[in-house]
Amino acid sequence: MMRRLLLLLGVLWLLAAPALAGGPRLEEVLAGLKAKAQATGTIRSRFVQEKRLAMLARPLVSEGLFFFRRPDALRWEYTAPVRSYLVMHAGRSRRYSELSGQTVSAEAGADPLAAMMAAQLLAWATFDLARLEGQYAMALESADPVVLRLDPKGAANGFIDHLRVAFTPDASSVAAIELFEPGGDLTRLTFHDTVLNGELPPDLF
Amino acid sequence: MDIGALIARGVLRASARPRLLLALTLAAALAAFAALGGVRLAEDVRGLLPDDGSGLAEDFRLLGLSPLSRLALVEVRAAPGATPEELAAAAGRLAGALDPAFFSEILALPSPAALAGLMTLLLDHLPDLADDSDLAAIRATLAPGEVARRLARDLALLASPEGWWQKELIRQDPLDWRRLAAAKLAGLRPAQSVRPAGPGLLAPDGQSLLILALSPVPMTDSARSAELLAGFEASTAALPPGFTAGLVCGHRYTAANAAAVKSDLAVVLTASSLALVLIFLVFLRLRQALLVALVPLAVLPPAALLSHWLMGGLSGITLGFGAVLMGIGVDYALHVALALEAGDEPAPLAVGRVSRPVLAGAATSLAAFGALAFSSLPVVRQLALFSIIGLILALILALFVLPALLPAGTAGGRPRRPAGRPAGLPAPRRGLALVLLLAVLACGLWWGRQVRFDADLRALGSRPADVLADEARVRERFGRLRDQALVFASAPDLEAALALNETAWRRLRGQAPGTSLTSLAPVLPSAATQAANRARFEALLDAGAKDALGRELADSGRALGFAPGAFRPFEDRLGAAAPAPLTPADLRRSGLGPLLDLMLVETPGRVHLLTLAPDDPDVARLFPAEPGAGQGLRLLSQARFTADLTRAMRADFIRFLAIALAANLVLLRLFLPGWRAVALVMLPLAAGLAGLFGFLGLTGRALNLFGILALPLILGIGVDYGVFIYWACCGRLERAAHKAVLVAGLTTLAGFGSLLLARHPALHAIGLTVTVGVAAALAASLCILPALLGRRP
Numbered sequence: 001m002m003r004r005l006l007l008l009l010g011v012l013w014l015l016a017a018p019a020l021a022g023g024p025r026l027e028e029v030l031a032g033l034k035a036k037a038q039a040t041g042t043i044r045s046r047f048v049q050e051k052r053l054a055m056l057a058r059p060l061v062s063e064g065l066f067f068f069r070r071p072d073a074l075r076w077e078y079t080a081p082v083r084s085y086l087v088m089h090a091g092r093s094r095r096y097s098e099l100s101g102q103t104v105s106a107e108a109g110a111d112p113l114a115a116m117m118a119a120q121l122l123a124w125a126t127f128d129l130a131r132l133e134g135q136y137a138m139a140l141e142s143a144d145p146v147v148l149r150l151d152p153k154g155a156a157n158g159f160i161d162h163l164r165v166a167f168t169p170d171a172s173s174v175a176a177i178e179l180f181e182p183g184g185d186l187t188r189l190t191f192h193d194t195v196l197n198g199e200l201p202p203d204l205f
Numbered sequence: 206m207d208i209g210a211l212i213a214r215g216v217l218r219a220s221a222r223p224r225l226l227l228a229l230t231l232a233a234a235l236a237a238f239a240a241l242g243g244v245r246l247a248e249d250v251r252g253l254l255p256d257d258g259s260g261l262a263e264d265f266r267l268l269g270l271s272p273l274s275r276l277a278l279v280e281v282r283a284a285p286g287a288t289p290e291e292l293a294a295a296a297g298r299l300a301g302a303l304d305p306a307f308f309s310e311i312l313a314l315p316s317p318a319a320l321a322g323l324m325t326l327l328l329d330h331l332p333d334l335a336d337d338s339d340l341a342a343i344r345a346t347l348a349p350g351e352v353a354r355r356l357a358r359d360l361a362l363l364a365s366p367e368g369w370w371q372k373e374l375i376r377q378d379p380l381d382w383r384r385l386a387a388a389k390l391a392g393l394r395p396a397q398s399v400r401p402a403g404p405g406l407l408a409p410d411g412q413s414l415l416i417l418a419l420s421p422v423p424m425t426d427s428a429r430s431a432e433l434l435a436g437f438e439a440s441t442a443a444l445p446p447g448f449t450a451g452l453v454c455g456h457r458y459t460a461a462n463a464a465a466v467k468s469d470l471a472v473v474l475t476a477s478s479l480a481l482v483l484i485f486l487v488f489l490r491l492r493q494a495l496l497v498a499l500v501p502l503a504v505l506p507p508a509a510l511l512s513h514w515l516m517g518g519l520s521g522i523t524l525g526f527g528a529v530l531m532g533i534g535v536d537y538a539l540h541v542a543l544a545l546e547a548g549d550e551p552a553p554l555a556v557g558r559v560s561r562p563v564l565a566g567a568a569t570s571l572a573a574f575g576a577l578a579f580s581s582l583p584v585v586r587q588l589a590l591f592s593i594i595g596l597i598l599a600l601i602l603a604l605f606v607l608p609a610l611l612p613a614g615t616a617g618g619r620p621r622r623p624a625g626r627p628a629g630l631p632a633p634r635r636g637l638a639l640v641l642l643l644a645v646l647a648c649g650l651w652w653g654r655q656v657r658f659d660a661d662l663r664a665l666g667s668r669p670a671d672v673l674a675d676e677a678r679v680r681e682r683f684g685r686l687r688d689q690a691l692v693f694a695s696a697p698d699l700e701a702a703l704a705l706n707e708t709a710w711r712r713l714r715g716q717a718p719g720t721s722l723t724s725l726a727p728v729l730p731s732a733a734t735q736a737a738n739r740a741r742f743e744a745l746l747d748a749g750a751k752d753a754l755g756r757e758l759a760d761s762g763r764a765l766g767f768a769p770g771a772f773r774p775f776e777d778r779l780g781a782a783a784p785a786p787l788t789p790a791d792l793r794r795s796g797l798g799p800l801l802d803l804m805l806v807e808t809p810g811r812v813h814l815l816t817l818a819p820d821d822p823d824v825a826r827l828f829p830a831e832p833g834a835g836q837g838l839r840l841l842s843q844a845r846f847t848a849d850l851t852r853a854m855r856a857d858f859i860r861f862l863a864i865a866l867a868a869n870l871v872l873l874r875l876f877l878p879g880w881r882a883v884a885l886v887m888l889p890l891a892a893g894l895a896g897l898f899g900f901l902g903l904t905g906r907a908l909n910l911f912g913i914l915a916l917p918l919i920l921g922i923g924v925d926y927g928v929f930i931y932w933a934c935c936g937r938l939e940r941a942a943h944k945a946v947l948v949a950g951l952t953t954l955a956g957f958g959s960l961l962l963a964r965h966p967a968l969h970a971i972g973l974t975v976t977v978g979v980a981a982a983l984a985a986s987l988c989i990l991p992a993l994l995g996r997r998p
Contacts, residue, residue, distance in 0.1 A: 051364065055376055055771035057763070062364045082361040091288065091411065099361050115289070117366040159369045179369075187369070 026140045029171075033146065034129045036172050043068040043126065043173065045194040049078075052186045066125055066191065073205040074122050088118035089205035124165065124177050125191070136163070145169045172196060208564060213557030216608045220552060223609040230503055230606055237506035244513050246521040255581035255853040264841050264849075267693050270806050271815060271841075272419055277308060277454035279405075279416040279437075280679050284447025289411040293403025295448040296414040300404035302443035303418065307433040312417040312803065314401035315796030320390075321374075323795040327386035327728065328378055329778065330787045332742035333735035334728065339385045340745055346380040347754065353761040355380050360765050377774040379758065389727035393800055399683055408682040415683050417799070422456060427463035430456035451675045458666055462965065465667040469963035476962055480955035488948045493542045496610055500538040500602050508595035516587050523587045533570060533921055534599030536949040537563050540929065541603045543945040545611050552608045560604055562932040562942070565876040567600045569928070570921030572868035576861045577917055581853055588914060638992035642892060645981065649895020652902030658858070659907035660850035665967045684721070690820040690842035692828060695813045699789070703731035705837045706814040712827050713818055723817040725804050728797075732786040739783055751779050820844050858913050865920055873924070877931070885993060886931045889986040890923030896981025897974060911967050912974045919978035922953060926986035934994040943987070950983035 044067055051060040062082075067075040077085035084097040093115060096103040123131045132138070136150035141164065150163040164178040173194050179187040219226055256262050268274055281296040283289075300311050315323055327334065335343065346355065359375045362368055368375075374383060399406040405416040422429045433456050441450045485494035513519040544559035545552055574596065577589035680688070692713070694705035703726075710726035730738070746754070758772050789801055806813040818824045820842045828840035830849070869890075873883045897919065901908060926946050933942035957979065960972025 049364065051368070053363065053372065055372070055768055056363075056766055057768040058766050060360065060364055060766065076366065078364065082364065084361065084365055086366065097361065097365075099358050121366060159372075181369075185372075 026138060029140055029143060029146055029148075030129060030138070033127055033167070033171060037127050037129065039197075040126070040173070041070050041197050042200050043194065043196060044198055044200060045125075045173070045191045047192070048190045050188045050190075052188075054183060054185055067200055067204050068122070068126055069200055069205065072122070074118050075204050076118070076121050086118060086121075087205055088115070088122075091115075093118065124163070125174055125189075127165065127167075127174055142166075145175070146171050168194070209557035209561050211557075212560035212564075212604055213553035215605055216553040216556045219605040220609040226606050226609050230602065234503040234506050237510045240510050241506055241513075244510070244519055246519055246524060255850075256583055261846065261849050261853065264839070264846060267695075267813070267839065268691070268841055270808060270813060271691060271693075272803050272806070273691065273815070273817075274424070275419045275421070276803075277418045277420045277452060277456070278679055278683075279303070279308075279418060280451045280453065280675070280682075281405075281414045281416065281444070282449045282451070283412045283414075284445065287412075287447070289402060289407055289414075291445075292411070292414050292448070293407070295445050296403045296405060296416055298443045298445070299440060299450055300416050300418075302440040303416075304436045304440065307420055307422055307436045308418040309421045310419040310799075310802070311404055312419065312799035313404055314406065314417075314799065319796030320401070323390065323792075323797065324374070324383055324386055325377065326787075326791060326795045327389065328383060329784060330735075330791075331382060331386060332739045332783070333787055334389060334730065335385065335738055335742055337741075340741060342385055343380075343382060343742075344745060346382065347750070352380065352754070352757045353764070356758070356761050356765050356767065360767075373774075376772055377778065379762075379772045379775055392722060392724055392727045393797070406683060410682070413682050415679065419802075420454065420456065424455040424459060427459050430459040431463065434460050451678070453672075453675050453679050457672045457675075458663075458668065461669045461672060462667045465963075465965040466968070469965050469968055472962050473959045473968070477956050477959035480959065481952055484948060484951045484955060488944065488951075489542070490546075493546065493611060496607055497535060497538040497542050500599055500607070501534045503602060504534055504595050504598040508591055508598055511594050512587060512591040515590060518587075520584050520587055522584050523591050533918060533925075533953075534596060534603075535952060536922070536925060536945075537567060537600055537603035538607055539949050539952070540942070540945040541607050542611055543942075543948070545608060552611075556604060556608045559942075561876065562928045563600070563604065565873065565928045566921070566925035567596060568872045568876070569869045569924040570917070571596055572872055573865045573917035573920040573924075576865035576868065577914075579860055579864060580857045582857065582910075585857070585914065592917070635992045635995060638989040642888065642985065642989050642993075645892050645899070645985070646895045648899040648903075649897075651899070653895065653898030655902040655905075656898050657907040658851045658854050659909045660854050661847045665909060665911065665970075667965050688820060688843065689723075689817040690824055690840055690844075692816040692818060693813050693839045693841060694816070694837060695811055695839065696837055697810060697812070699812045700731050700733070701837075702812040702814050703729060704733065706816065707731060707734060709816050709828075709838050713816070713824065716823075716827055721819060723804075725792075725801070725814060726816070729787060729789065729792060735786040746779065754779070854910060854913060858908075858916075861913070861916065865917065869920070869924055873928075876928070882931060885990065886924065886927035888990055888993070889927045889930075889982040890920060892985030892989065893919050893923040893978040893982030897978035900977045906973075908974075909967075909970055911971050915971050915974045915978075918975055919982065922949075922979055923982035923986075926950065926982055927990060930986050930990045931994065934991055946983070946986055950979065950986070953979050954983070 045065070047064050047066055049062040049064065051062075053060065062078050063080045064076070064078040066077075067073075072091075073089045075085060075087050077083075082098050084099075085095070087094040092105070094103060094105045119131070122128060123135075132150065134153075136152055139149045139151075141147040141149050146167040148165045150165060152160050152162070159181055161180045161182045163180070164176075165174055166176040166178075167173065168175045173191070173196060175191055177189040179189075181187075279299065281292065281299055283292040283295070287295075303311070331339075345351065356379055358381075359379055362371055362375065399408060399415070401407070403414060405414050407414050420433065422433050424430075434452070437450075437452050444450060481498075485498070489497065509519060509524055512523065540559055540563050541556055544555045547555065550558075571593055574589050574592040577585050577592075580586055580589070692709045694702050694709050696702040696705055706724065707726045707730055710722070710724050713722055713724075755776055758776070759769065762771055763769070789805060792798075793801055804815045806815070821844075825840060825842055825845055828838055830840070830845060869887070870883060873886055874880065877883050877886060900906075926949075929942045929946050954976060957972050957975040960968050961976060963969045963972060
């Protein structure tokens with residue numbers, strides 16, 4: 001009787017094992033993302049940013065444009081409701097806000113805030129795996145489409161509880177980023193009209 | 206009784222036991238030498254500062270209190286293409302690898318996270334810190350419509366990526382008063398374009414990072430300085446490939462000076478020894494040479510030991526420079542040895558005859574060194590005592606010990622030549638000699654007027670090009686961290702010192718606007734000022750104004766989409782009871798500890814607060830140098846320090862010349878038959894000084910401290926030569942006197958001339974001063990003076 005029971009359990013395990021191991025592992029997904037990211041020379045995309053903050057009575061919705069050229073040129077531009085942008089190129093930064101009407105340019109290292117913002121935006125929006133793996137612990141929430149959960153390592157990013165990054169169905173680019181803050185505030189960035197490896201005007205940066 | 210007869214009698218007695226005399230002399234010298242082994246030489250530069258109440262010593266004492274005097278700057282340079290973040294990480298690795306034995310404290314500046322906490326603290330205390338201009342700025346934010354405008358800006362900020370960082374600050378400070386607090390923090394930056402990063406300050410180009418460290422190694426300790434530099438080099442191995450680091454601190458100068466002196470000594474001693482051996486071989490017999498050379502060697506240890514006992518310490522400068530000055534001691538032995546060599550009379554008589562000019566020369570030299578005893582510089586007084594003791598001992602050895610060991614007649618009974626010039630020297634014409642003399646004196650007077658005094662103590666040391674280049678590089682990127690003037694606000698307690706510090710700040714801000722200042726005053730006023738500030742703030746924002754502001758925030762906020770209570774932290778702060786006044790402990794807890802360590806110094810019974818300001822005349826004018834005029838405020842400025850020291854040196858120089866010349870005139874008149882003779886004897890000295898000052902003026906060189914210290918040597922030697930030539934020409938000495946003057950002059954020139962080969966500025970300066978002065982005096986003694994004396998009976 002006992003022998004039969006053991007045999008049955010063995011058969012069941014053999015049948016179940018492929019199902020248990022059927023989904024791709026995180027490493028495989030990341031390797032795939034990395035390969036696709038490396039094949040990306042430029043990104044042009046529109047985005048909608050929705051901020052749900054406790055200090056706001058209603059969501060704060062902004063629209064904008066995102067441009068990236070490998071290795072380190074970034075333009076993060078809000079077009080509505082208030083135009084502003086942040087440009088980072090070869091270590092130099094340029095910030096503009098319609099409200100102040102001022103453009104602030106800085107040499108490399110002179111505007112640490114801009115550098116930090118640009119570094120984070122670049123890492124998230126281009127899914128710079130080398131950088132992100134150092135800062136976040138990653139977990140696979142969904143394989144198709146790929147959705148990753150990123151939890152900050154240590155207290156380096158005090159304003160982030162965790163991130164959720166969703167990719168397009170073909171996993172070629174980031175479709176949405178949700179940034180959860182410790183107090184419950186949420187920022188959601190949704191990218192659309194994304195063009196990969198297209199020509200970018202040189203004066204963008 | 207005649208002094209010569211007395212000396213002769215002494216020589217007779219001493220000659221009875223020559224071996225015992227030699228043994229005693231050597232035993233005394235060796236015993237003193239052994240005892241000196243336990244003496245720790247003072248390397249403290251304070252001995253070079255006047256202690257006459259002029260305030261320079263007090264300035265130096267205050268400077269020693271400042272941690273800035275122990276500051277070492279480590280510049281980390283990025284590898285090509287490295288980002289500022291990578292540079293900060295590399296600097297962090299180096300900071301971690303620095304040996305605490307050499308770099309005891311890294312003055313880490315507040316991190317961005319700490320700065321946020323500091324900003325909150327300053328916002329809490331803004332009512333305590335806000336001065337009139339701040340209140341005006343706050344009033345402007347309350348103007349109609351301005352609240353709504355600022356909230357709209359906050360909303361835009363929240364929408365931007367910056368919003369993640371700024372959200373909490375916006376809740377606490379929707380009207381952006383934090384700009385006022387940030388402006389106060391900016392006053393703590395040594396340079397406005399740098400920013401904290403990693404373990405230090407990042408340069409504007411992001412390619413260079415400065416670590417500020419305190420070193421426990423005294424700046425004057427050459428051995429430990431060399432160890433510190435070696436330790437630093439070893440630490441740089443912790444840097445990633447491509448990154449480099451340089452060190453800017455006083456220890457590099459100390460080590461460079463020690464290395465320069467060490468290599469100079471090898472060169473100089475070799476050159477001077479060869480020259481001396483050559484001179485002695487040409488002019489002296491072996492026995493003579495050995496015994497004459499023995500005199501300064503035997504004199505040095507006991508003179509140093511006696512000076513140490515009498516002065517309660519011995520400076521390295523005194524020993525080193527005094528040993529050089531003691532070279533004059535060999536001249537007495539030379540005169541005696543050559544007088545004995547003439548050998549047509551017994552040793553006591555020969556020595557008795559030569560003793561009179563020897564004593565006259567020694568008396569004038571002693572007077573010259575005695576004049577130095579009136580100096581306001583302690584090390585110069587110590588040097589005077591050391592030289593006087595040494596000269597007296599050299600005189601005793603020359604007059605009593607040497608004759609016992611060097612019998613008369615070593616020249617083989619050659620007949621005495623008649624008085625006058627020795628054979629072999631060119632026969633100068635009196636008229637030509639007079640023209641030459643007048644020309645030298647005229648040149649000295651004409652160009653000598655242009656001679657400057659250089660009291661910059663830094664110029665006395667070696668300043669290698671690579672050290673200067675590193676300093677310039679750090680200055681260019683990070684501002685003048687090391688060359689700033691310091692304003693000391695000193696008072697018996699913290700409150701009074703803080704009040705004084707505010708006074709200094711206001712004075713600098715008000716009367717020297719635009720100057721770059723680093724001060725705690727904006728973030729740490731006195732408790733009284735904080736109370737007054739808060740009272741004015743409360744008057745501006747009374748209960749009614751606060752209510753009105755709360756309503757406007759709510760209304761404008763609602764219209765823009767802010768939730769009710771979005772700015773509760775701001776309103777809570779406005780309504781909260783006044784916190785206790787801001788204290789150094791509060792700032793320390795918020796990450797400003799290292800800056801407080803630099804700028805707030807406590808000593809028993811006194812609290813000192815420092816303000817860094819540019820070292821320029823505008824700033825100097827605001828803080829008069831007269832004691833008491835600063836009312837507890839004292840400016841320490843390298844420029845003023847050098848100017849004050851120059852004044853003290855000039856005063857010392859004039860005092861020295863006046864006393865030495867007056868004493869020489871009196872002494873010479875005692876030894877010589879009339880004032881005309883005195884004037885003639887002084888001619889070589891006049892030619893020596895004229896030659897020296899003419900040369901300095903003509904070549905645009907300045908007279909530094911060591912040059913002044915060398916003057917007694919020129920004075921003493923110049924008069925000695927005059928005395929001997931005068932005695933010889935007047936028939937009271939034989940031709941040996943000329944030879945003695947020639948050999949003495951050549952040995953002096955060999956010794957000091959070899960210093961011209963030195964790289965070290967101080968050694969070179971001494972060599973140049975004495976060589977030029979003595980060469981002119983020697984030439985005047987041997988060529989001009991005999992011609993002028995030629996017609997004397």
